[in-house]
Amino acid sequence: MKVSIQSDRLRPAALIVTTCLCACSSTPDKITLLPDPGGSVGAVVVKSVNTTQVIDTAYAQASVARNGAIEVTEGNPSDVQGRYGDLLAARPPRPMTFTINFLFDSATQMAPDSAATVTKLKTALATWPAPHLTVVGHTDSPGSVEFNDRLSIRRAQTVAAFLTKAGIPAQQIETAGRGKREPIVHTADGVPSQMNRRVVITIQ
Incomplete structure (x- = not known):
């Protein structure tokens, strides 16, 4: 299953956290949209084989199942920190x-x-x-x-x-x-x- 992620360049820049798992796994791929340090949120177009979904809310998560179905759920800072704290800490500083x-x-x-x-x-x-x-x-x-x-x-x-x-x-x-x-x-x-x-x- 192929997932295409495209950021909306007409909106303020945002940070995207993705968790793309093995294609043989039944666990969905996940895309999380984070605000930039100033609080601005852009938009991300998530495309699977047969579905397109836009996420444009801070900490929103798009889960893409193996059959191409996309489910969007709300998130929050503490949830993102709990899931991706190590990954976020490893990022280089922003310019x-x-x-x-x-x-x-x-x-x-x-x-x-x-x-x-x-x-x-x-x-x-x-x-x-x-x-x-x-x-x-x-x-x-x-x-x-x-x-x-x-x-x-x-x-x-x-x-x-x-x-x-x-x-x-x-x-x-x-x-x-x-x-x-x-x-x-x-x-x-x-x-x-x-x-x-x-x-x-x-x-x-």
Whole structure:
């Protein structure tokens, strides 16, 4: 018996726990839908040979029998923890993102309000097993495309050097610069914006 599982990408992301047992067993396969850390729940389409069922409620479970019948039941956090506690504990941490802002035209001077972000970043790195970091630099709109491309990669390199000093091996850090192509605050060309002068660090 073949079971197809498809997540609904139009809904917020969700975590799926599956228990797929041997085809010769009479025990049904089970799919459990978990909310993400923010509480959002997506949707999962469960397809068997002759049946399709959508589950879109937190902790709902779909059981698929050998004959293709799908039964959906409600679940709860304690039940999921009891069944899959060891599996959930073995998951790697979910990616975390940190943003460090920079002063105007500077590739080395971080904005004063970034100090708190740096502290949080250090705390996360201290407990993260074998972290891999993507460091992407950005700029605001004043200046040419070429100038901002160079500035954004220099900002990323500044943060990468900081991370290396914090004990992260250089080979675990990737850097890139996006210049002024991806602003988070859209302004007219040439208008400064501190929120756009940033480096985004993703730990995974």
